[in-house]
Amino acid sequence: MLSPALGAVFVHPVKSLAAHAADEAVVEPWGLDGDRRWMLIDAENRVVTQRQQPRMAQLSAEALPGGGVVLSASGSPSLAVEVPGPDRSVVAELHRSKVEVSVAAGAAHAWFGARLGAEVRLVHLDAPSHRRPVDPEFGRPGETVSLADGYPLLLTTRASLDALNSWVALGDHPEEGPLPMDRFRPNVVVDGTAPWAEDGWKRIAIGEVVFRVVKPCGRCVVTTTDQRTAERGKEPLRTLARHRRDGRHLLFGQNMIPEGTGTVRVGDPVRVLD
Secondary structure, eight states: OOOOEEEEEEEOSBTTSOOEEESEEEEETTEETTTTOEEEEOTTSBEEOTTTOGGGGGEEEEEOTTSOEEEEETTSOOEEEOOOOGGGEEEEEETTEEEEEEEOOHHHHHHHHHHHSSOOEEEEOSOTTTSSBOOTTTSOTTOBOOSSSSSSEEEEEHHHHHHHHHHHHTSSOGGGOSOOGGGGOOSEEEESOOTTGGGGOSEEEETTEEEEEEEEEEOOGGGGBOTTTOOBOSTTHHHHHHHSEETTEEEEEEEEEESSOEEEETTOBEEEOO
């Protein structure tokens, strides 16, 4: 008999930078504590991610007490960045939404510009409790999200990745597999399920925290980016297009919204409620 359990937790302090594995994380209404509270924007105040800048995968940010971050990259000096004040606010465009954010000090922009070869600015979301509502088609009134693409948490399962990798091995680019889980940039990874079991979940509990499973995640070119080398291939999108297509969307993982708060820990049992 399968016994689903939380196998891994990942936090991304700056959107699209390297993920950090954690043994536990506090669940807030808008996502994991410290997850995607910072992001990069371009000269037109539009979000910049690995879609445009795959080398962001090779940069890292570590959360500091109080909300700041320490930026680091291999072979480069690190840089500590404090949370900017509200007097430095701008309205940024994040996919289909507008969100008020505060602009970090100029040293952060220079740090990223030197490593990405692009004019970008680092910005911070100060009040996720009210700045950015979840898509009302899937969220309830008052539910909000940090600077994640659209929903507070992304869940994947180890069994589904194994199934996907078995398809990759039989496809046009077997040399690109097996793919690691970091290609999909989840917040929580569940072990001990059947492949694609998550497709049928509507509500789950991880430990004592309950989540609604609201929408499959449509995948983009970021999943083809090696998170260590920043090089791009064809997989998993080629394989997902054959086996996991829903219209124009290629699906892997599930978006979730917390129904409460608490702490989730690696090893916590995962219970399917609906």
